[in-house]
Amino acid sequence: QARIYLQQAERKLNEAHVAQTEVIQNETRGKTYEPCLLFAHAQDTLMTINSEVNLTQNMIRLYRKLEK
Numbered sequence: 001q002a003r004i005y006l007q008q009a010e011r012k013l014n015e016a017h018v019a020q021t022e023v024i025q026n027e028t029r030g031k032t033y034e035p036c037l038l039f040a041h042a043q044d045t046l047m048t049i050n051s052e053v054n055l056t057q058n059m060i061r062l063y064r065k066l067e068k
Contacts, residue, residue, distance in 0.1 A: 006057060013049060017046065
C-alpha cells in the first residue's frame with residue numbers, strides 16, 4: 001500500500017514541479033508576476049514534500065533490508 005501512495009505522491013509532485021517550472025520559464029521570457037507570498041509558500045511546501053517522499057522511500061528500502 002505504501003508503494004501505491006508513494007507513486008501517487010510522485011505523480012502529484014511531478015505535476016506541481018511542471019507548473020512551477022512553467023511560471024519560472026515565463027518569467028525568464030519576460031512575463032512578470034506580482035510578488036506573491038502564496039507562491040513562495042507553495043514552492044517551499046513543494047520542496048519539503050519532495051524531501052519527505054525521498055526520506056520515506058529510503059525508510060521503506062531500509063525496512064525491507066531489515067526484514068530479510
